[in-house]
Amino acid sequence: MKIMIDVQYASQAPDLPHRALLTTWVNSTLKSKESLLKQKAEMTIRIVNEYEAKQLNKRWRQRPYPTNVLSFPFECPPGVDIPLLGDIVICAPLVAHEAAEQHKTLYAHWAHLVIHGTLHLLGYDHISEQEAQIMESLEIQILHELGYSNPYQIAL
Known part of the structure; x- marks a missing residue:
């Protein structure tokens, strides 16, 4: 699997x-979900400030x-074959605030949100309880493989 990621840093947040x-x-x-994808794929991760995230x-x-x-997620029109997964936008100041508030390391929270x-982009959602359980279990499994703890356990 070959992924090309366009990373756009539109925030001056530290770390x-x-x-x-x-x-x-x-x-x-x-x-973890390779069978869902073609050989090549592209996506964008845009890291923004609170104003852009709000807008x-x-x-x-x-x-x-x-x-x-x-x-x-990118929805390809019929008859068009573009290997684009879509775009993810992450609000850097909010990630830092949530990590501190939830007593998580900053990069553990970043990893969770990128995986989420x-x-x-792969079609998972958490609208229903059943969908949420499936998606959360995948997140926990992938994070565990990367050496991060379960993001849904409350740290004291």
Whole structure:
């Protein structure tokens, strides 16, 4: 499986993960679901500030506040064969705030959100309880393989 990731840094937040680390997290997710993909794929990860995250969340989800991750799966029109998975937008300041609030390491939270967003690009969702259980178990498994703990366990 060959993935090309366009990483766009549109935030000046400190301690942003490097392209290589983002690619590792995406590849770990794709490896777990390789049969769903063609030989090559492309995607974009855009790292933004709170203002841009708020504007995108308001426009696409009608929610007037920033969110940690947004996923935009690419829906290929019939007869067109483009190996594009879609785009993930991650709000860097919100990731840092949530990591501190949840007593997680910053990169563990980044890894979780990149994996979460990538799974959305692959068609997973968490609207129903059953879908949420499937998606969360995949996230936990992939994070475990990367050496990170379960993001759904509350740290004290």
